Amino acid sequence: MASAQPHAKLNLSRRTQPSVQSGERMKILLRRAAIRKRVLAVAREITRDFRGERVHLIGVLKGACIFLSDLIREINLETSIDFMAVASYGKRKESSGQVRLNKDLDSSIAGLNVILVEDILDTGLTLSYLCRILRQRRPKSLKIAALLDKPSRRIKNICADYVGFTIPNEFVVGYGLDYGERYRNLKDICVIEAPRE
Ligand code: 5GP
Numbered sequence: 001m002a003s004a005q006p007h008a009k010l011n012l013s014r015r016t017q018p019s020v021q022s023g024e025r026m027k028i029l030l031r032r033a034a035i036r037k038r039v040l041a042v043a044r045e046i047t048r049d050f051r052g053e054r055v056h057l058i059g060v061l062k063g064a065c066i067f068l069s070d071l072i073r074e075i076n077l078e079t080s081i082d083f084m085a086v087a088s089y090g091k092r093k094e095s096s097g098q099v100r101l102n103k104d105l106d107s108s109i110a111g112l113n114v115i116l117v118e119d120i121l122d123t124g125l126t127l128s129y130l131c132r133i134l135r136q137r138r139p140k141s142l143k144i145a146a147l148l149d150k151p152s153r154r155i156k157n158i159c160a161d162y163v164g165f166t167i168p169n170e171f172v173v174g175y176g177l178d179y180g181e182r183y184r185n186l187k188d189i190c191v192i193e194a195p196r197e
Contacts, residue, residue: 024192025192025193026190026191026192026193027190027191027193028188028189028190029167029170029172029188029189029190029191030165030167030175030188030189031188032175032187032188034165035147035164035175035188035189036070038147038164038165039067039070039071039074039147039164040074042071042145042162042163042164043071043072043074043075043076044074045162046071046075046077046115046145046162047075047076047077050077050113051077053077053078053113054077054078054079054080054112054113055075055077055078055079055080055113055114055115056079056080056081056082056109056112056113056114056115056139057071057072057079057080057081057082057114057115057117057145058081058082058083058084058105058109058114058115058116058117058134059081059082059083059084059117060083060084060085060086060116060117060118060119060126060130061083061084061085061086061103062085062176062178062184063118063119063120063176063177063178063184064117064118064119064147064176065176066175066176066184067117067119067147067164067175067176068081068117071117071145080112082105082106082107082109083103083105083106084101084103084104084105084130085101085102085103086099086100086101086102086126086129086130087099087100087102088100088125088126098125099125099126099129099130101133108137109134109137109138109139110137110138110139111138111139111140112139112140113139113140113141113143114134114139114140114141114142114143115143115144115145115162116130116131116134116142116143116144116145117145117146118144118145118146118147118160119146119147119148119175119176119177120146120147120148120149120150120172120177121144121146121148121149121150121154121158121159121160121163122150122153122154123153123154123155123156124154124155124156124157124158125155125156127144127146127156127158127160128156128157128158131144131158143161143162144158144159144160144161144162145160145161145162145163146160146162146163146164147163147164147165147175147176148163148164148165148166148167148172148189149163149164149165149166149167150166150167150168150169151166152168152169153169170191171191171192172189172190172191173186173189173190173191173192174186174187174188174189174190175187175188175189177189179192
């Protein structure tokens with residue numbers, strides 16, 4: 001398990017991060033090269049753990065889509081993909097504490113090695129809800145791969161089997177993670193330092 005690097009401070013310009021509107025200052029928490037390296041390492045772990053078997057990756061929309069698409073291309077096994085969508089945060093930074101299923105799986109997971117792929121494990125409410133639902137469907141195995149883990153915020157007793165980075169209690173955006181649907185396209189994972197007026 002890797003920890004976030006010391007925070008590198010950067011005032012983003014349009015040239016380096018074109019999607020960021022002027023007036024917003026960002027701090028890079030995890031650079032793209034570090035993310036790439038960890039995604040590769042997690043994919044290698046999965047490849048080793050499931051040697052000779054098929055894995056069925058379930059992405060939690062929308063935040064996990066970029067992590068999943070990078071991860072699956074580095075897994076050297078037979079794979080398949082499905083997606084679930086849940087509502088938790090909306091446009092705010094704090095969870096409502098309630099999880100609602102907005103999109104269910106397209107097909108059965110009975111007898112499959114399922115890896116639930118999530119962008120970030122925060123309070124744990126989302127993943128404990130999803131794991132409860134998925135276990136009832138009799139997969140052969142069920143594991144969690146989370147790009148980021150914020151253990152200090154945990155409410156539910158849950159941990160991921162594969163973790164990219166353990167990070168401090170900060171609200172992060174980029175690499176699939178949004179704030180009010182913005183910033184998913186940032187290549188680095190950043191913290192918004194000063195929101196726009
Ligand atoms: P949990 O249910 O574990 O509290 O939260 C899981 C979901 O909350 C994540 O999939 C993500 O959508 C959202 N979330 C939690 N922390 C952050 C964060 O720091 N940044 C962003 N953009 N979303 C977060």
